[in-house]
Amino acid sequence: MRFQRLALHAALLAGLLAALLALAGATLNAQVTNDRLLHAGREPQNWLTYSGSYSSQRYSTLDQITPGNVRNLEMKWVFQADSIQKMEATPIVVDGVMYVTQAPNDVVALDAGTGRIFWVYQYGVSPYARVCCGQVNRGLAIYGDTLFMGTIDAHLVALDAKNGRVLWDIQVADPKLGYSITQAPLVVKDKVVVGPAGGEYGIRGFFAAYDVATGKEAWRFYTVPGPGEPGNETWAGDSWKHGSAGSWVTGSYDPDLNLIYWGTSNPGPDWNPDVRTGDNLYSCSVVALDADTGKLKWHFQFTPNDSSDWDSAQVPVLADLDWNGNRRKAMLWANRNGFFYVLDRTTGKFMRGSPFVHQTWATGLDENGRPIRPPGTQPTVEGTKLYPGMQGGTNWYSPSWSPHTGLFYVAAWKDYYSYFSKLPTAYNEGQTYFGGATKSAVQPIRRGPINSWTDVAGHGEIIALDPFTGKEKWAFKMHDVTDSGILTTAAEVLFTGSREGYFWALDARTGTPLWHATTGGQISSTAITYMVDGKQYVAISANHAVFAFALR
C-alpha cells in the first residue's frame, strides 16, 4: 500500500517534471539537442523532424482536437509561397516557430500561431539543376540552432535558424550529372544524413553523413556497390555505373540499435531491365546502416530487377509489436509495388507480407518476402499492362502508424494500372535515362477539372491495415487519386489531403469522414500538428500555400 502510494507520488512527480520541461521548451527557445530529437514524442507541441519523430509514425499525442469537436476547426492563417511550384514540404515546428521551404530552395521562418514571416532565405539554384518531377523540396532538419536543407542542385546548406544566414554550403554531388536533393535531411547525433535523387538520370546513389558543425563528410554508403564489393555481381557488366538507386524521402532511426533506415529508388534505366540483368542491389530496397560508420547492417529488397519505376521511396515506419507473444522491433512498409510488408528491423528478416491493392505482377511472396514473378510481366516494346500502375499502390506520401488504434494507415491508389513499354536506350551524361515509357488513364498532376475519370482509371483510398493480418479494416474512397500522406493523433482523428484539394479529418477507428476544408489546390504533402499558447493546430500545404487550422 505504502509502496503503491510512493510509486504514485513518483509518477506524479515525473509527470510534473515532464510538463515543466515541455513548458520550458515552449518558452525558453532552448536549442534542439540530441536528447530532444531522441524524445520528440515528449514535446508534442513541436514537430522536430520530417516525420515527427525518429520512428516516423506521424502520430501525435495531442488530443485537443477530437472526433467530437473537429467540426469546429477553422482556418487561422494561410502562408502563400512566393513560388508556383507545388509544395511537397512537411514544415517543422520548434517552440512556436515554423520552418518551411518554398520551391525551389527558399527557407521561410514563420510564427506558427499567426503565419507572419520572421525571415526568408533565398538559395540561388544552379542552372544545371535537373529534376525529373518538379522543382520540389520536402523539408528541413534542425539541430541546435542550425537548419539543414538539401537543394535541387545537390548541395547541402546549413542555416542559422534565428536569421537564415548561411553557416556552410557544400556540394554533395554534381548536378550536371542529374544529382539533386529533394528530401529533408535527418540529423542523428552530430551528423546530418542525406542522399541524392536522380533515378531518372543514371546517377550512382548513396547516403552520406556530414558533421553538423562543419559540413565535413563523415561517411558515405553507395547504394550501388562497386567492383569487389558484395552486391556488385547483381549488376550485369558495367550497368552498376549508372544504376541509380537514389533516394528522395527521409529515413528513420532506431537509437537502441543505432541503425538508420532508408528506402532507395528504382534502378536505371527505369523501364528497360535488359541492360542490367540481376537483382540490382540495393535498388528498390530498404538499407539499415550503422549511424556512426555508414556500414551496411542489413538490406531487404522489395522489388529485385525492377522494371516499373517502383521506387522504395517510402518512409520506414518503426513500430514495436507483440508478435505471437514476443515483443518485436518491427518495420511497417506499404511499398509502391503494391505489397504491405512487416520486417524485423533488428535483422531485416521478413515477418509477413501481402498485397494491399490489386496487383498482377507477382503470384505472391516467398518465405523470405521475395516476389514470385511469372513470365509475361516485364515491359515489352508494345507495352505490358500491370496493376498497380507506374505510380504504384502507394508512393512517397507518408503513411501513419497509430499505437493507439494499432492500425497502419496508407494512402493507396486502387484499381490503377499502366502499360509499361521498353525502348532501346543509351546513357548520356545529365540526360534522362528511361529506357521506355508508360501510359495510364490517370493524369500525372491535377491542373484543371476532374472530368476525364472513367471506372477503369482507378481511384484513391485511405486504408487502415492490420499489421498482423495485412487485412483492411476500413477504406475511405475518393473520386480522384491522392498524393497526400497521413497524420494520426491520440484522439483518434486522422488527417489527410487529396488531389481534389479537400483537407479531410476522418475517424481513425472507422474511416468515417468527420470534417473537411476546401483548400483550392492539389495537396501533395502530409499534415502536421503542433501547439502554440495552449492551442492545437493542424497545418497542411496545398498547391503552393500552407494552411493552419485550430478550433474556434
Add this chain to the structure above:
Amino acid sequence: MRRKIARVLVLVASALTSLGAAPPLLAQQHGTDPVELDTGARIYSATCSVCHGPDGDQAGGVELKKGQFRHASNDDELARVIQNGIPGTAMPPHNIGSGNLVALVAYLHAMRDFKTKKVALGDARNGRGIFEGKGGCMACHRVNGKGSHLALDFSDVGSIRTPSYLEDALLDPQSADLPQHRFVRAVTRTGDVITGRRLNEDTLTLQIIDSKERLLSLTKAELKEYTIEKDSRMPSFRDKLTDSERADLIAYLVSLKGAANGGEGRGRGGRGQ
C-alpha cells in the same frame, strides 16, 4: 473503350529540364493530360503545320509521326531543336514558352498513334450548310458564338482534330467519345431530373453544364441518384449523310481554326472542354 482512351492518352516519357528553363514533365509521376495534348495540337497547328503539314509528313524527308528525330535523341534535345532551330536547314528557331513547349513535345509523341488514312475533304461552304441545317449539329455544338453550349464548342476544332479523327467521330461516335465528354443524369431529392455534360467531379460534388445551358454545381449527398453515362450522346451520321455530304461537313470542321492564333498568350483553351 479503354483502347480508345489509351490512343488519346499517350504518355510521354520525358523530363524536360533544359538548363532549368522549363518546368519538367513528370518522370517519376508521368501520365497524360488530354488538355495538354489539345494545347500541343493548337501550337502545332499554328506553328508547325505550315511546313510539316497536319500529319507531320510534308517537310521533305521528315516524318514527325515516326517519333524519331534526326537532330534529337531525347525530349531535352527535341525541345532545344524547336527553340533554337536547325542551322543550315529550313527549320527556324521558335519562341515558345516552357509550358507550351512541354505540351508541344507531348503532342509530337502523341502523333505517332494518330491514324494515317487519308480522308476526302469536300466543300466547306456546303459543309457549313449541313452543320447548321440538315445535320442538326448546332442543337448541341457551337461555332463562333452560334449554337448550343451543351456539347463541345467547335470554333477551333480544325486546329485540334485531324480529318480522320473527325470522320471516325461522325461514323462511330463512341470511338471519339472521351471521358471528359461524359453526360450526367441526376435526380434531386424533390424528384427533378437534371441532365448535362460533366465539367468536373470530386468525391463530394459534380459540376455540369445542363441541357438549359446553366452551369450547375451539385452536391452528391443531396441527390437521390446520379449516373455518369458511359456512352456518347452523339448520334452516328453513317446513314444520315451521304459520303459527299460527310466530306463537305469534315471540310467545314477542318476549316474552323478559331479566332486567335494558337501561340503564346492564347491561354490553354477551356479547361472543361
